[in-house]
Amino acid sequence: MKLLVCVITPKKIDQVKKVLWEAGVRGVTISDGSGYGYQKVQVEAVKGADYKVQYQPRTRLEIALPDDEIEKVVELLLETVRTGRVGDGKFFIMPLEDAIRVRTGERGENAL
Numbered sequence: 001m002k003l004l005v006c007v008i009t010p011k012k013i014d015q016v017k018k019v020l021w022e023a024g025v026r027g028v029t030i031s032d033g034s035g036y037g038y039q040k041v042q043v044e045a046v047k048g049a050d051y052k053v054q055y056q057p058r059t060r061l062e063i064a065l066p067d068d069e070i071e072k073v074v075e076l077l078l079e080t081v082r083t084g085r086v087g088d089g090k091f092f093i094m095p096l097e098d099a100i101r102v103r104t105g106e107r108g109e110n111a112l
């Protein structure tokens with residue numbers, strides 16, 4: 001299993017929810033966040049300590065997926081959120097050791 005974490009712009013979230021549901025993804029966690037990416041690092045390097053860091057609003061998705069579904073979901077989400085402009089976001093993919101459905105005690109892919 002893999003844990004897919006996507007940091008995206010909030011304006012894409014409705015479209016993303018629709019795409020995930022239509023792709024058969026039946027579990028996702030969505031939270032509001034904030035952050036900065038590469039461009040902020042560049043600006044700070046030029047302006048030094050006086051620069052006030054500005055954090056952009058971001059939406060964070062967490063999706064646990066079986067290994068054989070991860071690439072399909074990543075491709076769909078890339079197509080959905082990519083505009084080609086800076087700030088489109090970032091995806092992180094991590095190995096996921098286990099999952100537990102609390103109600104039943106099911107483990108692994110059966111718990112997803």
Ligand SMILES: Nc1ncnc2c1ncn2[C@@H]1O[C@H](COP(=O)(O)OP(=O)(O)OP(=O)(O)O)[C@@H](O)[C@H]1O
Nearest residue numbers: 007034035036037038039058085086087088089090
């Ligand atoms: N290395 C990172 N680790 C954790 N979160 C990150 C990292 N890079 C970006 N993020 C998160 O992703 C959000 C969007 O990043 P962003 O798309 O601007 O990345 P970028 O590397 O600057 O790429 P681009 O040049 O396309 O803008 C950031 O606001 C931050 O919340």
Ligand SMILES: [Mg+2]
Nearest residue numbers: 037038039087
């Ligand atoms: Mg950026």
